[in-house]
Amino acid sequence: MTGFLNVLWTVFWGVLVLSVLVFVHEGGHYLSARAFRVRATEFFLGMPCRFKLSRKSRSVGTEFGVTPLLLGGYTRICGMEGASDELLAPALDLVTRRGRISAQEVANELHVDLDRAYELLVTLSDWASVQPYYDPAKGESPNQKTYPAAFEAPARDANLLTEYDRGHDFTLEGSTKAGEGRETGMSAEEFLDHERGRTYLGVGFLKRCAMLVAGPLVNIVLAFLIVTFAFMVRGVDYVANVSTISGVTEGTPAAAAGLQAGDVITEVDGEPVSTWDDLVSAFEPLLESGTDFELTFERNGAEQTVLVDLPDGEASEQVGVLATVDTYHPDFIQAASATLDYTGQVASYVAKLIIPSHTMEVLDQSSSVVGIAIMTSEAASSGLFDLAAIVAAISMSLGFMNLLPIPPFDGGKILIEIIQLIRRKPLSAQAVNFLSYLGIAFILFVFVVVLKNDIGRFIIG
Numbered sequence: 001m002t003g004f005l006n007v008l009w010t011v012f013w014g015v016l017v018l019s020v021l022v023f024v025h026e027g028g029h030y031l032s033a034r035a036f037r038v039r040a041t042e043f044f045l046g047m048p049c050r051f052k053l054s055r056k057s058r059s060v061g062t063e064f065g066v067t068p069l070l071l072g073g074y075t076r077i078c079g080m081e082g083a084s085d086e087l088l089a090p091a092l093d094l095v096t097r098r099g100r101i102s103a104q105e106v107a108n109e110l111h112v113d114l115d116r117a118y119e120l121l122v123t124l125s126d127w128a129s130v131q132p133y134y135d136p137a138k139g140e141s142p143n144q145k146t147y148p149a150a151f152e153a154p155a156r157d158a159n160l161l162t163e164y165d166r167g168h169d170f171t172l173e174g175s176t177k178a179g180e181g182r183e184t185g186m187s188a189e190e191f192l193d194h195e196r197g198r199t200y201l202g203v204g205f206l207k208r209c210a211m212l213v214a215g216p217l218v219n220i221v222l223a224f225l226i227v228t229f230a231f232m233v234r235g236v237d238y239v240a241n242v243s244t245i246s247g248v249t250e251g252t253p254a255a256a257a258g259l260q261a262g263d264v265i266t267e268v269d270g271e272p273v274s275t276w277d278d279l280v281s282a283f284e285p286l287l288e289s290g291t292d293f294e295l296t297f298e299r300n301g302a303e304q305t306v307l308v309d310l311p312d313g314e315a316s317e318q319v320g321v322l323a324t325v326d327t328y329h330p331d332f333i334q335a336a337s338a339t340l341d342y343t344g345q346v347a348s349y350v351a352k353l354i355i356p357s358h359t360m361e362v363l364d365q366s367s368s369v370v371g372i373a374i375m376t377s378e379a380a381s382s383g384l385f386d387l388a389a390i391v392a393a394i395s396m397s398l399g400f401m402n403l404l405p406i407p408p409f410d411g412g413k414i415l416i417e418i419i420q421l422i423r424r425k426p427l428s429a430q431a432v433n434f435l436s437y438l439g440i441a442f443i444l445f446v447f448v449v450v451l452k453n454d455i456g457r458f459i460i461g
Contacts, residue, residue, distance in 0.1 A: 013380050014373020015070055019045065021219060021395050022072035028218030030075040032211045039078035039128045039164035039198050046070045050143045061163030079199025081126045091120040093188035095130045099181030100152040121151045128164050129195040152179040160184060165198060205421050212410045219399030224339055226392040231335035234385050235327035241275045245321040252320020257306040259321060267296035276323050283319050290314040350400040363449045371454035407439040
């Protein structure tokens with residue numbers, strides 16, 4: 001029973017920490033999208049699932065909620081999926097004017113097959129420019145795995161803004177409800193541009209890259225703040241340069257000589273000492289030669305001298321006295337500076353993962369979700385500061401990992417954006433898929449290696 005509870009405890013902390021950090025990561029993407037007026041339809045804690053608890057925001061239209069698959073989180077930013085097609089404009093115009101129309105009717109009007117009509121409507125749905133219409137009379141439901149037979153225009157205000165657009169006002173005269181047709185006063189192409197401008201694809205290169213960077217950046221900033229404030233609150237332990245000892249190790253020459261915590265050593269073999277550096281320097285030749293020596297110290301204001309008996313003629317590793325450790329609490333600037341050094345070390349470490357000569361070296365020192373769960377649960381049992389330290393380490397590693405130029409990581413998507421900028425045209429779907437498959441293969445390789453290491457390290461022992 002105890003073993004089962006330990007496993008449950010480990011799984012709980014692993015899932016909790018990873019879910020929160022991925023949720024925070026997705027929050028960065030979501031907030032940056034909203035800042036650039038890009039539509040975002042969903043923001044959830046947990047992975048996509050038909051079962052969910054959610055609430056749609058009246059002000060921004062986004063559906064916020066939680067799913068039972070607490071293994072991360074996700075946000076749906078409009079325009080990150082779907083194909084480019086010259087018939088998008090007439091398809092959008094058709095749905096907007098009709099208000100509600102079946103995919104088959106779209107296919108007939110545009111003289112295309114049904115599959116292409118669905119591709120057009122699904123792309124426009126991803127933009128939140130149209131929306132699926134689930135007809136209860138036909139037994140259709142939003143929880144079904146397939147798209148319904150018909151799609152409809154979303155509610156729009158007098159300025160053609162939807163519920164996902166900032167500044168919408170459905171109380172204005174001329175607003176239309178979902179499924180209600182209307183004229184836009186624009187050409188089909190102009191209206192398509194109007195809608196594309198509110199999607200990921202419709203904003204400029206820098207804004208797209210900013211949205212991609214925002215997720216990892218939030219993880220890194222969160223870790224930076226945690227570590228900085230941990231330094232300030234917990235402080236940094238350091239060896240005080242005094243000759244007062246904080247304790248004695250059992251079974252050592254110092255313990256045999258009767259030394260105790262709080263003793264102030266004043267002489268070693270007749271040589272005056274007043275600092276810990278003095279003690280180390282005085283002990284070193286005596287330990288190397290195995291020479292017995294006299295040690296003078298003060299205890300409760302009285303001076304005493306004892307003989308420290310070392311193994312005759314044999315080098316010893318220690319006398320057995322422990323240094324006095326003090327704690328220094330840095331201010332914010334000092335703590336942030338120390339955290340900046342730590343951040344640089346993590347970034348350098350993660351970057352070595354894609355350098356072939358260092359890849360296995362990095363993987364041998366890395367952990368999978370199994371190791372993360374075990375270390376997190378152990379840290380949670382140890383105390384708040386240990387838990388904060390491991391959360392910060394995971395968050396920072398997660399942030400820098402996502403910046404690696406490997407699709408489907410955010411850094412890989414940025415790489416694709418840069419390639420497209422240089423080429424001055426989008427990569428083909430086949431090229432993007434090929435790069436994604438290569439990236440996924442590498443990620444699977446990393447996962448298998450670190451999982452194997454964790455099994456050997458934490459489970460087999």
